[in-house]
Amino acid sequence: DEMDVDTIWQDGEFVDWEDAQVHVLTHGLHYGTGIFEGVRCYDTENGPAIFRWEEHLDRFYQSGKPYDIDIPFSREELTEATKELIRRQDLESCYIRPVAFYGYEELGLNPSNCPVEVAIAVWPWGAYLGEEALEEGVDVSISSWRKYGSDQIPTNAKTTGPYVNSVLANLEATGNGYTEAIVLNGEGNVAEGPGENIFLVRDGELYTTGLAESILDGITRQSLITIAEDLGYTVHDDATISRGELYTADELFFTGTAAEVTPIRSVDDNEIGSGTKGPVTDELQTKFFEVIERRTDEYEAWFDYL
Numbered sequence: 001d002e003m004d005v006d007t008i009w010q011d012g013e014f015v016d017w018e019d020a021q022v023h024v025l026t027h028g029l030h031y032g033t034g035i036f037e038g039v040r041c042y043d044t045e046n047g048p049a050i051f052r053w054e055e056h057l058d059r060f061y062q063s064g065k066p067y068d069i070d071i072p073f074s075r076e077e078l079t080e081a082t083k084e085l086i087r088r089q090d091l092e093s094c095y096i097r098p099v100a101f102y103g104y105e106e107l108g109l110n111p112s113n114c115p116v117e118v119a120i121a122v123w124p125w126g127a128y129l130g131e132e133a134l135e136e137g138v139d140v141s142i143s144s145w146r147k148y149g150s151d152q153i154p155t156n157a158k159t160t161g162p163y164v165n166s167v168l169a170n171l172e173a174t175g176n177g178y179t180e181a182i183v184l185n186g187e188g189n190v191a192e193g194p195g196e197n198i199f200l201v202r203d204g205e206l207y208t209t210g211l212a213e214s215i216l217d218g219i220t221r222q223s224l225i226t227i228a229e230d231l232g233y234t235v236h237d238d239a240t241i242s243r244g245e246l247y248t249a250d251e252l253f254f255t256g257t258a259a260e261v262t263p264i265r266s267v268d269d270n271e272i273g274s275g276t277k278g279p280v281t282d283e284l285q286t287k288f289f290e291v292i293e294r295r296t297d298e299y300e301a302w303f304d305y306l
């Protein structure tokens with residue numbers, strides 16, 4: 001098929017891509033009762049390595065807790081399945097998508113009688129927001145859709161159904177000619193992107209929204225906080241950022257497994273800083289890529305070689 005991958009791991013078996021099917025009365029399809037992860041394997045100086053696999057695995061299991069989703073495979077089983085899946089497709093770098101969901105047994109909201117099904121797919125996935133985005137930055141708009149509050153749906157769980165909120169925000173932004181949205185929370189302060197966390201640079205210091213702002217606790221966010229602090233930056237990692245502060249920021253950038261470190265060059269047609277990738281963003285993005293390609297031996301513990 002078009003992504004030149006042909007195998008998926010499904011419920012303990014390696015199956016052909018086209019055979020990885022579910023029943024149309026799958027609970028998770030009707031009610032969004034699934035959890036997922038987004039992870040990257042990078043082709044590093046020392047060979048293919050999965051970035052922060054343990055932390056992603058932690059979050060995968062934790063995401064199931066609010067929904068009584070008990071993944072019926074061990075960490076070791078999921079780890080070996082993922083590595084074997086990547087090896088079988090001769091991929092040195094790829095995006096890894098584990099998903100677990102209530103499967104097919106009966107409908108009705110209570111999922112207790114439905115089985116928990118698990119699948120892992122991998123595929124090559126380049127720059128999430130476009131090849132030129134990493135260099136030149138993206139134009140974004142503030143969405144009219146607010147992020148749901150963490151008191152309504154646990155935002156620290158990566159749950160499938162609630163991503164319709166992200167879909168609505170992204171559809172609105174792209175429909176209006178922007179590349180991505182920024183989503184405000186119920187208090188009208190900045191939450192994050194539909195699929196990314198957000199960082200703000202002002203007077204040489206970094207600010208990123210805290211977990212109380214109804215955001216996903218991003219692993220790339222955590223990595224950038226560590227990298228920035230190790231470079232000597234002051235990072236305010238539980239910031240409350242108002243909408244107006246976006247416009248007056250010196251620099252803005254997104255972080256995420258798919259987005260990596262993507263500069264934001266305008267918000268609602270207001271140019272941010274120089275209107276292109278700022279110097280702090282450039283330094284952090286350069287360091288991030290140096291780290292993930294293993295052109296430095298720092299943070300070796302973040303890498304799980306195949």
Ligand SMILES: Cc1[nH+]cc(COP(=O)(O)O)c(CN[C@@H](CCC(=O)O)C(=O)O)c1O
Nearest residue numbers: 038194195196197216218219220256257258
């Ligand atoms: C809402 C949200 N916030 C922040 C992040 C960044 O988290 P982390 O990847 O742990 O640094 C992501 C990841 N978005 C994933 C899914 C994207 C998609 O389109 O699907 C991703 O980046 O893999 C989110 O979906």
